[in-house]
Amino acid sequence: DADVTQTPRNRITKTGKRIMLECSQTKGHDRMYWYRQDPGLGLRLIYYSFDVKDINKGEISDGYSVSRQAQAKFSLSLESAIPNQTALYFCATSDLSGGVYNEQFFGPGTRLTVL
Amino acid sequence: QKEVEQNSGPLSVPEGAIASLNCTYSDRGSQSFFWYRQYSGKSPELIMSIYSNGDKEDGRFTAQLNKASQYVSLLIRDSQPSDSATYLCAVGSNTVKLIFGSGTRLQVFP
Numbered sequence: 001d002a003d004v005t006q007t008p009r010n011r012i013t014k015t016g017k018r019i020m021l022e023c024s025q026t027k028g029h030d031r032m033y034w035y036r037q038d039p040g041l042g043l044r045l046i047y048y049s050f051d052v053k054d055i056n057k058g059e060i061s062d063g064y065s066v067s068r069q070a071q072a073k074f075s076l077s078l079e080s081a082i083p084n085q086t087a088l089y090f091c092a093t094s095d096l097s098g099g100v101y102n103e104q105f106f107g108p109g110t111r112l113t114v115l
Numbered sequence: 116q117k118e119v120e121q122n123s124g125p126l127s128v129p130e131g132a133i134a135s136l137n138c139t140y141s142d143r144g145s146q147s148f149f150w151y152r153q154y155s156g157k158s159p160e161l162i163m164s165i166y167s168n169g170d171k172e173d174g175r176f177t178a179q180l181n182k183a184s185q186y187v188s189l190l191i192r193d194s195q196p197s198d199s200a201t202y203l204c205a206v207g208s209n210t211v212k213l214i215f216g217s218g219t220r221l222q223v224f225p
Binding site for chain 1: 149158159164203212218
């Protein structure tokens with residue numbers, strides 16, 4: 001079974017619609033992240049969370065919101081989707097155990113298209 | 116100046132050759148360095164991590180770090196067509212988050 005799962009894997013929606021992307025993990029990691037990837041721009045951080053009570057904005061948080069429902073679940077919402085939010089979205093997790101830090105493990109991604 | 120810079124490529128090498136991928140970073144306080152491999156349409160997969168100056172080898176992969184020059188590289192020996200992918204360099208300056216480069220596309224031809 002995959003350690004980090006994302007649903008849905010593909011989604012086509014229309015401008016103005018609200019959409020939620022979900023991420024679940026069984027790795028037991030405290031930290032979770034949402035990234036978007038656009039061709040030529042690499043991975044850009046949207047939001048990150050260190051635990052259920054801690055939510056932080058990344059470099060491109062405008063137009064997005066998140067919810068950390070449990071240690072294992074971190075959801076990303078687009079309140080009113082717009083076409084330039086069309087991208088590949090990844091969830092990632094990490095922890096600080098064993099002296100290794102910042103290693104992040106990625107989910108399979110969600111391909112979102114906003115028409 | 117981008118925080119983490121990589122040549123976008125493509126870097127084309129023949130099968131069996133050594134592929135050399137390079138990355139420079141701007142934050143001298145950076146402490147952790149990673150290489151991810153990403154196949155088209157797939158998620159990044161961690162292949163190497165390095166935290167101190169010098170070389171670290173894992174199978175056909177060697178990561179090299181030079182903090183004084185703010186430079187990290189990845190060598191892939193005996194390159195195979197299956198190594199054809201985009202390689203992302205990621206740098207962590209604290210325990211908070213990683214900064215990713217935009218990736219180098221590697222093509223290994225038979």
